[in-house]
Amino acid sequence: MPRxxxxxxxxxxxxxxxxxxxxxxxxxxxxxxxSDSAIAAAAVAPxxxxxxxxxxxxxxxxxxxxxxxxxxxxxxxHERLGFQITFFRSRQAIDxxxxxxxxxxxxxxxxxxxxxxxxxxxxxxxxxxRAGMGLAEAQPGDTRVWIDDWRLERHDARYQADVAAEDFxxxxxxxxxxxxxxxxxxxxxxxxPAPRSASFYYSQPHLRVSGTIVRAARRDVVVGEAWLDxxxxxxxxxxAADGWDWxxxxxxxxxxxMAFRIRDxxxxxxxxxxxxxxxxxxxxxxxxxxxxxxxxxRWRSPRTGVSYPVTWQxxxxxxxFEIEPLLDDxxxxxxxxxxxxxxxxxxxxxxxxxxxxxxxLELTGYQHPLSLR
Numbered sequence: 001m002p003r004x005x006x007x008x009x010x011x012x013x014x015x016x017x018x019x020x021x022x023x024x025x026x027x028x029x030x031x032x033x034x035s036d037s038a039i040a041a042a043a044v045a046p047x048x049x050x051x052x053x054x055x056x057x058x059x060x061x062x063x064x065x066x067x068x069x070x071x072x073x074x075x076x077x078h079e080r081l082g083f084q085i086t087f088f089r090s091r092q093a094i095d096x097x098x099x100x101x102x103x104x105x106x107x108x109x110x111x112x113x114x115x116x117x118x119x120x121x122x123x124x125x126x127x128x129x130r131a132g133m134g135l136a137e138a139q140p141g142d143t144r145v146w147i148d149d150w151r152l153e154r155h156d157a158r159y160q161a162d163v164a165a166e167d168f169x170x171x172x173x174x175x176x177x178x179x180x181x182x183x184x185x186x187x188x189x190x191x192x193p194a195p196r197s198a199s200f201y202y203s204q205p206h207l208r209v210s211g212t213i214v215r216a217a218r219r220d221v222v223v224g225e226a227w228l229d230x231x232x233x234x235x236x237x238x239x240a241a242d243g244w245d246w247x248x249x250x251x252x253x254x255x256x257x258m259a260f261r262i263r264d265x266x267x268x269x270x271x272x273x274x275x276x277x278x279x280x281x282x283x284x285x286x287x288x289x290x291x292x293x294x295x296x297x298r299w300r301s302p303r304t305g306v307s308y309p310v311t312w313q314x315x316x317x318x319x320x321f322e323i324e325p326l327l328d329d330x331x332x333x334x335x336x337x338x339x340x341x342x343x344x345x346x347x348x349x350x351x352x353x354x355x356x357x358x359x360x361l362e363l364t365g366y367q368h369p370l371s372l373r
Contacts, residue, residue, distance in 0.1 A: 041091055041234035044198045050187040052180070055200070056154055056230070058089060058138035058145065060106060063234035065089045065138070067145055067152055069161060069174065070248065070360035071209055071226030072326075072346055079220075081213070082115035082326050082346025083170060084360065085161050087145045087152055089131070089138040104130035108138060109337050110147050112163045112170060113330075114213065115346050121329040122345075123215060125165035128337040143230075159207070159228065172211035174226055181205055181256055183275045184285065189231075191262055192238040192271045199233035203248065205256035205277070225250050227359055240264055241271075243365015245293050247314065247323065249349050251357035253279040259286070259316055261293045263365065269293065274316050290317050299328040306331070306367045308343040322350040323361060341367050 041063035059065055068086045075081070088109040108131055114123040127147045129136035138145040143154035152161045159174040181203040183189045189201040209224040227248045237244075246260040259274035272291035277283045295309030308331070312323040330345025343363040349356055 043196060044188065044200055044233055044235070046185060046188045046195065046198075048188070048200070050182065050200065050202065053142045053154075054140075055202075056143045057140040059200075059232045060089070060091060060138070060140065062232045063091050064236065065232035066230070067143060068229040068231075069152065069159070069207075069226055070344075070346075071207070071224050071250075072358050073209065073213065073222040073224035075213075075220040075222055077220075079118065080326070081117070081222075082330070082360065083172075083213075083226075084111065084113045084115075084332075084344055085152065085163055085170060085172075086111045087138070087147070087150075089145070106131035106138070108136045108145070108147050110150050110163075111332065111334050111337070112150070112165055113332055113344065114168055114170065114215070115326055115330050116215065117327050119215075120327065122332070123165070123168040124332060124334075125163075125168075126334045126337040167216055169214040170211070171213070172209055172222075172226075174207035174209055174228065176204060177208055178204075178206045178254075178256070179281075181258070181275060181277055181283070183258055184273060189273060190271070191233075191236055191273075192241060194238055196235050197238040197241075197271075199231045199236060201229070201231040203256070203258055203275075204228040204230075205248070206250050206254065225358075227256075237262065242267070244362075245309075245312075245364075246362040247312075247347070247359060249321075249347075249357045249359035251279075251349075252355070255279050255357075257316065257321075257357070257359075259291050259293075259314060261291060276316060284317070286316055291315070301329070301331045304331065304333070304341060304367065306341065308363050308366055310343070310345075310361075312361070314349075319351065321356070323347050324350070325361070340364075 042061040066088045070084045073081045090107045092104050109128045111126050129147045136147040145152050150163045157176040161172045163170045183201040187200050189199050191197045205227050207226040209226050241262045244262045249257040256277045261272040262270045264270040272288045274286035274291045292315040294313040296311040298307050299310045300307045310325045314321045326346035332344045334340045347361045348358045
């Protein structure tokens with residue numbers, strides 16, 4: 001597996017992060033700095049309307065935030081691959097009156113991966129920096145986040161991502177083809193029985209992808225379809241939760257599906273939610289009793305020994321979906337930056353034995369319980 005050069009990639013101690021993982025219900029994916037940093041952070045509460053373009057950008061007053069792009073790519077030789085690019089921001093417990101330009105008020109972390117069936121596993125890399133001094137930043141007002149030469153930016157109806165990793169690279173453009181999908185209640189997404197365990201969360205499904213990828217010395221022109229999540233929170237999980245399972249799916253009929261469940265200390269469902277936009281553009285949200293994740297076949301990592309359920313049955317209201325991975329070995333080892341070890345991979349989905357879409361599945365907290373605030 002590609003390993004980041006410690007001197008070149010790791011610019012801040014990973015111990016400052018308790019357990020940061022990407023999420024779309026994730027998220028898709030989430031993280032936290034030391035628990036004290038949540039004291040001064042803004043709270044997520046229902047009834048706060050999202051505004052755009054403002055909410056495309058960073059929300060530095062909240063504890064944690066991420067921009068998360070996943071999808072499927074196809075080369076000119078019809079080779080199919082999955083990819084993931086994620087940027088995280090974490091607010092630190094630094095006095096605002098501290099005048100030092102070196103004070104790490106915000107930390108930024110980036111993960112990237114390319115799922116490669118021919119190789120049998122993923123290409124991976126990671127970076128971590130403190131924000132500021134032109135080296136790393138998550139800007140307010142619109143999507144513009146970067147660490148060194150890794151970046152994700154929005155320009156009108158298009159996103160651009162450039163990631164030059166250790167021995168692979170992604171240079172991708174994402175064209176918006178559909179309206180934003182606000183998850184939960186107008187973008188307020190509850191993650192547990194307590195209203196404070198929540199995030200602001202929207203998705204951008206069915207992004208049309210074009211660009212190039214590089215693997216070692218090989219360069220390929222690619223096209224594909226992607227899903228973008230943007231989520232921010234100050235208390236993502238409550239103490240009864242261990243981790244979550246999340247899926248974001250671009251459906252072949254033009255619909256979009258997001259679903260997640262939070263697991264308790266016994267591995268059972270503690271909370272769940274989902275959003276489905278159908279081919280006509282009608283949106284329905286689903287509560288905890290309407291979203292059921294049933295794990296099926298498991299895969300054990302030969303490197304870490306962690307066992308992940310990589311095939312699933314997902315029931316969303318009256319509909320049932322079967323989820324299968326592009327390949328089993330899509331474990332992401334990001335312990336050099338965030339300390340996180342999780343499974344994040346490309347999946348296809350069937351309904352009544354017919355393929356109906358593709359997307360990404362995220363599985364967190366299968367090695368150790370997460371401690372997110």
